[in-house]
Amino acid sequence: MKEPVRVAVTGAAGQIGYSLLFRIAAGDMLGQDQPVILQLLEVTPALKALSGVVMELNDGAFPLLHGIVTSDDPMVAFKDADYALLVGAMPRKAGMERGDLLSANGGIFKPQGEALSEVASRGVKVLVVGNPANTNALIAQQNAPKLDAGQFTAMVRLDHNRAISQLAAKTDSLVSDVKNLTIWGNHSSTQYPDLSQATVGGKKALDLVDQQWYEEEYIPTVAKRGAAIIEARGASSAASAASAAIDHMHDWALGTKDGEWVSMGIPSDGSYGIPEGLIYGFPVTVKGGKYAIVQDLPISDFSRAKMDATAKELEEERDAVRDLGLV
Numbered sequence: 242m243k244e245p246v247r248v249a250v251t252g253a254a255g256q257i258g259y260s261l262l263f264r265i266a267a268g269d270m271l272g273q274d275q276p277v278i279l280q281l282l283e284v285t286p287a288l289k290a291l292s293g294v295v296m297e298l299n300d301g302a303f304p305l306l307h308g309i310v311t312s313d314d315p316m317v318a319f320k321d322a323d324y325a326l327l328v329g330a331m332p333r334k335a336g337m338e339r340g341d342l343l344s345a346n347g348g349i350f351k352p353q354g355e356a357l358s359e360v361a362s363r364g365v366k367v368l369v370v371g372n373p374a375n376t377n378a379l380i381a382q383q384n385a386p387k388l389d390a391g392q393f394t395a396m397v398r399l400d401h402n403r404a405i406s407q408l409a410a411k412t413d414s415l416v417s418d419v420k421n422l423t424i425w426g427n428h429s430s431t432q433y434p435d436l437s438q439a440t441v442g443g444k445k446a447l448d449l450v451d452q453q454w455y456e457e458e459y460i461p462t463v464a465k466r467g468a469a470i471i472e473a474r475g476a477s478s479a480a481s482a483a484s485a486a487i488d489h490m491h492d493w494a495l496g497t498k499d500g501e502w503v504s505m506g507i508p509s510d511g512s513y514g515i516p517e518g519l520i521y522g523f524p525v526t527v528k529g530g531k532y533a534i535v536q537d538l539p540i541s542d543f544s545r546a547k548m549d550a551t552a553k554e555l556e557e558e559r560d561a562v563r564d565l566g567l568v
């Protein structure tokens with residue numbers, strides 16, 4: 242049996258946490274041979290609720306769960322963390338301007354970035370789920386000078402999984418038949434679910450669907466799926482978001498399959514003309530715990546316009562947090 246690794250999760254008493262923690266404890270994220278110690282961060286008023294979640298984790302009698310730490314202090318929860326899933330964030334409330342939202346989240350992700358920088362394992366892999374995820378990841382990253390910028394990623398995997406499922410349904414295929422689609426850009430309504438390289442059962446996806454359906458139905462359905470779930474369920478996506486977080490960390494830690502890529506929000510190195518430093522959804526492959534952007538994909542004019550639009554939104558968010566002194 243391997244030595245246990247430390248997995249920090251913030252917002253651990255929230256609805257995503259309630260799905261996520263049990264999947265991690267069951268070995269779905271890091272493998273059935275990898276014991277974990279969960280290090281759970283919550284705000285002080287939620288610690289009582291968190292203690293109930295801990296009782297349930299214990300009651301699960303998960304063989305791979307070798308310990309649980311709870312705290313309202315990031316310096317405790319992130320201590321020696323090998324993986325950090327930053328789920329807790331300030332949701333947009335009615336009447337809140339974007340500046341207010343970014344500022345409130347700055348109050349969360351700046352100190353968390355500082356704490357990760359000080360106390361986490363030097364190789365920590367950080368995934369930001371809490372919205373606005375890409376820009377929250379940028380805030381944490383910019384406040385973690387002792388870590389490498391590439392250690393901070395944002396979640397576009399839920400969008401990626403939604404895009405796979407919608408395409409499989411349309412083509413009457415299994416999700417496992419769908420390969421190599423990409424979510425470019427921001428986890429927001431400007432994201433670009435790109436089918437230009439995708440295949441279904443080895444056939445080019447764009448030969449199987451018509452362009453009008455792709456542009457007018459598919460892209461908006463994927464981009465607005467979160468709102469459709471809130472409308473139907475009366476609450477935002479939680480189990481599917483947790484599942485996507487598991488997929489993101491699983492593939493980052495254990496690698497992607499040969500010949501296949503996934504979408505991750507990572508710091509741009511300027512590839513595909515995306516401004517350097519933005520945390521942007523790219524097609525990536527992973528080997529040995531290191532991700533690499535898939536290079537030299539042909540980019541159509543249609544794709545270019547969509548990729549630039551979502552980059553522009555991220556630049557505006559970055560400029561706003563810069564003006565607030567958060568990065």
Ligand code: NAX
Pocket residue numbers: 251252253254255256257258282283284287328329330331332349369370371372373374396397398399400428477478479482
């Ligand atoms: P909940 O409101 O159920 O839970 C959030 C939890 O975070 C709460 O328990 C709260 O006490 C805690 N929290 C707040 N500030 C904290 C802090 N400073 N330190 C530690 N914990 C803190 O939200 P939930 O449904 O779990 O969603 C969490 C976040 O995920 C939201 O920001 C949501 O917008 C975002 N999402 C992101 C997705 C993505 O694809 N990137 C999809 C799903 C989800 O909407």
